[in-house]
Amino acid sequence: MTLDSPHVSIRDVAFSYGRLRALAGVNLEVRAGEVVALLGPNGAGKSTLTHVMLGLLAPQAGQVRLFGTRPQDAVARGQVGVMLQDTGLMRYVSVRELVGLVAAQYGRADRTEDILRDAGLADLGPRRIGRLSGGQRQRVKFALAIAGDPELLFLDEPTAALDVQSRHAFWQDILERAGRGRTIVFATHYIEEAEAYANRIIVLQEGRVVADGPARQIMTRVSDVTLRFSKREAREEELARLPGIVRVQGSPAEEGHWELVTADQDATLDALYGTGPSGVRGLEISRTSLEDVLLALTKETGH
Numbered sequence: 122m123t124l125d126s127p128h129v130s131i132r133d134v135a136f137s138y139g140r141l142r143a144l145a146g147v148n149l150e151v152r153a154g155e156v157v158a159l160l161g162p163n164g165a166g167k168s169t170l171t172h173v174m175l176g177l178l179a180p181q182a183g184q185v186r187l188f189g190t191r192p193q194d195a196v197a198r199g200q201v202g203v204m205l206q207d208t209g210l211m212r213y214v215s216v217r218e219l220v221g222l223v224a225a226q227y228g229r230a231d232r233t234e235d236i237l238r239d240a241g242l243a244d245l246g247p248r249r250i251g252r253l254s255g256g257q258r259q260r261v262k263f264a265l266a267i268a269g270d271p272e273l274l275f276l277d278e279p280t281a282a283l284d285v286q287s288r289h290a291f292w293q294d295i296l297e298r299a300g301r302g303r304t305i306v307f308a309t310h311y312i313e314e315a316e317a318y319a320n321r322i323i324v325l326q327e328g329r330v331v332a333d334g335p336a337r338q339i340m341t342r343v344s345d346v347t348l349r350f351s352k353r354e355a356r357e358e359e360l361a362r363l364p365g366i367v368r369v370q371g372s373p374a375e376e377g378h379w380e381l382v383t384a385d386q387d388a389t390l391d392a393l394y395g396t397g398p399s400g401v402r403g404l405e406i407s408r409t410s411l412e413d414v415l416l417a418l419t420k421e422t423g424h
């Protein structure tokens with residue numbers, strides 16, 4: 122282990138459940154302070170990858186290192202916090218007792234109230250776990266993940282079941298941790314959260330990494346833009362000849378209403394407007410969303 126070891130390093134990792142190949146040659150490195158979102162359709166391998174990163178599943182091929190050492194050793198040193206989808210919680214203890222117990226294992230019993238506050242549980246300390254709502258239980262799982270103030274946090278769908286306020290508070294806490302050099306890897310189906318809070322997005326599809334980079338970089342992979350406008354005297358053939366055009370659609374419901382998909386917005390608009398009056402009215406430009414890009418990247422298997 123060296124000071125500048127990546128927090129996570131995965132090389133050529135393959136994992137199969139019997140004959141079902143869940144991860145096929147995954148490579149990635151995550152460094153201190155990164156907030157990484159794992160995206161991908163159901164069954165893409167996000168949870169399997171998370172389990173492999175934690176040392177809970179041993180890959181049949183390849184190597185996994187956390188802080189330059191075996192995942193189990195990093196976990197034993199208290200460097201890793203984790204929130205998995207299907208962990209159960211003791212039902213008959215109070216929120217404060219459970220969080221305090223885990224905090225004590227990290228030598229942080231005196232920080233129990235801070236942990237409860239950070240997880241949005243300040244008012245729920247005396248409540249029995251068995252009496253909590255789904256979103257409240259989710260916050261307890263988060264409290265347990267952060268109890269040791271770990272350098273590396275793995276969160277599997279952390280905001281599932283959280284209401285709007287809790288989500289907001291959760292992300293503020295995550296950003297504050299990242300600002301202190303903590304590393305966060307989370308799997309999610311909320312694309313807008315990945316776009317807003319992750320500085321890197323990794324897209325998995327059938328156990329392979331099909332995209333890896335900042336949201337903006339991933340979005341440039343599909344650079345098409347849609348232009349919508351009205352133009353009375355236009356003909357379809359004429360619009361199709363504009364530079365950059367990928368596709369032209371007229372609106373059958375509204376004559377003279379057009380939708381152009383272009384790969385070169387500037388060239389298309391220059392030609393459309395030309396030098397004189399264009400007759401174009403009500404122009405709307407919409408960029409491809411990250412959701413469109415993900416659908417394009419993961420559509421091959423029709424999930």
Ligand SMILES: Nc1ncnc2c1ncn2[C@@H]1O[C@H](COP(=O)(O)OP(=O)(O)OP(=O)(O)O)[C@@H](O)[C@H]1O
Nearest residue numbers: 138141142143161162163164165166167168169170
């Ligand atoms: N315990 C298991 N035994 C057998 N196959 C499994 C097991 N867990 C997962 N799989 C299979 O491995 C593949 C990857 O599953 P995984 O749970 O990692 O996907 P995921 O991306 O986390 O999906 P989701 O978005 O639905 O949580 C799927 O085809 C799944 O059916």
